[in-house]
Amino acid sequence: MKKNIFNLLLLLIFPVTLISQVEEVYPPNFIKTITFKSNTTQGQLPVLKLGEPLFLEFDALNANEEDFYYVIEHFNFDWTPSVLAKAEYLRGLDNQRILTYENSFNTYQVYSHYTLQIPNIQTRAILKSGNYMISIYDDYDELMFSRKFMVYEDLVNVGVRVKRSRDVKVIAEKQSVDLVVATNSINFNNPLETIKTLIVQNNNLNTSISDLKPQYTLGNKLIYRYDTESAFWGGNEYFWFENKDVRTSNVGVQFIDLKDIYQSYLFTNVSRAGNPYTYNPDLNGNFQVTAADRLSTDVEADYTMVHFSLLQEELKDKDIHVYGNFNAFAIEPLTKMTFDPESGRYKASFRLKQGFYNYKYVAVDQETGELDEGAVSGDYWQTENNYKVLVYYRDLGARFDRLIGYGEATSVDISN
Structure with missing residues (x-):
């Protein structure tokens, strides 16, 4: 396709510029209600267990019944492109047309509703855990929008507790997140370098806290109890x-x-x-x-x-x-x-x-x-917020960041 040739030319001319963090592309005004689902998590940030299906739905309000195509790419923890070839993380093909769509019925606003399920006939399985981006293109190879999602392996237990901030200056306005990562199946080698974490408040990646290091190890547990580094503004109820x-x-x-x-x-x-x-x-x-x-x-x-x-x-x-x-x-x-x-x-x-x-x-x-x-x-420590914690692991000599654990908690039972 034309975009593949263009990307190859960019790689030859500007090899360094491509090694950068990828950002989501927001859709044009005629694409609405992008709903990203999974069977295990609620909200619009899909965190899938490896092997579970993924559903992406959206509406096109231009009433043209356009053809749309999807491309899936694998990324490192920091959202730089991974070195894995497509065949290493996908069984089957992507860059395929979304086949399932319906036109609106009995509505003033005419639209077409598109549904993509993975796995499907063309894309039969996602093989690796980690960070992913799905990009939607139109029939002219123009990028309409892209969305991030994560696939995890259930290899570690992630304990999450929400506490009031330990910083007295913002104790009435912030919430702090404590973590415990425990496992009997993996022997962590140099966890300060091989283990990375991501804390997401209310499914919002824009305000997430990333790459906190374990403060100390207790047996097979990694302990994170920071004073300020893991603190979020409490915000207010919506x-x-x-x-x-x-x-x-x-x-x-x-x-x-x-x-x-x-x-x-x-x-x-x-x-x-x-x-x-x-x-x-x-x-x-x-x-x-x-x-x-x-x-x-x-x-x-x-x-x-x-x-x-x-x-x-x-x-x-x-x-x-x-x-x-x-x-x-x-x-x-x-x-x-x-x-x-x-x-x-x-x-x-x-x-x-x-x-x-x-x-x-x-x-x-x-x-x-x-x-x-x-x-x-306003910001208040009493606000009920949801926190998701993702744990990544790249063993010595490994070629990509595995997502090995997922934990979740709310601040309903927040403590001092």
Whole structure:
């Protein structure tokens, strides 16, 4: 294919530039509701056990019934390309067309719903554990979007405990994660160099903490009890709304209107930074597509224009964005809010498929691009957060990083 020839030319001319960390490519506006699933984990960050199936679904809103192709690549712990050949980590072929799709039925917004399952007839198995990227191309070899996923082997036990920060300066705002990695099946050689860890808060890779070293060894256990290095900002519970019935207002929706498609106007939210913490159950930023009186939400759930509103003084040096896993926590022009001086509110609107959605508002520095999740919502040690821990291992002389363990915990039972 043309992109393969282009990549080869780049390798010959600029061999160094290709050895860099890969980043996810976010989709164009006509591709929505990218849902990445596995049988063992909840949320939009798939962590598969080796041998388990993977499901990727998305909608194309251009009504062209386009052909899309998928490519799967293996990466090292630090998301640099691994040296493994395709045949070493895949049984079968990739760069194949996604065969399963359906057109929407009885909706104002016309779309096609695509479903990819791995393994399938062309791609029969993923053979190695580690980090992966799946990239979706159109019929013209243009990259539409890419998503990261992980495949692990269950070789070590990963104990995870969430505690309040040990730093008294931020004890009311941060949560710290302690780890214990234990195994009887692997003899760790030089664990300070061969073992690497990744801690992910609420399925958000953008704020993850990576490559912490074990502080000490106790028998067959590796112990991680850091004061500050494993601490996350606590954040706050997410706002949420549900518009499973587009003909009437629902939880979080103030009123609806019908133009070319349904319009869902949410209640105006207010800044919570500096206010006392209030418990509010949420999905930790995730979403769930659902629609009332529909047999198949894949093709019968409609799209609505969702209007967000935030009562907040204008921030001169920062932009405000709507933030959540509905777009993999991406900071993009679509989610940027504009300030309305007349009403004193930030406003934004974009299309979302019917369902239950978590969201919050974050500030982004206009010069540095630095993200501040607590500027509007605040940071609280009591906040219920989910933490996933991935353990990687590259033995002496090995050619790639194996993902040998996975653990998970929430801060519901947080302790001092």
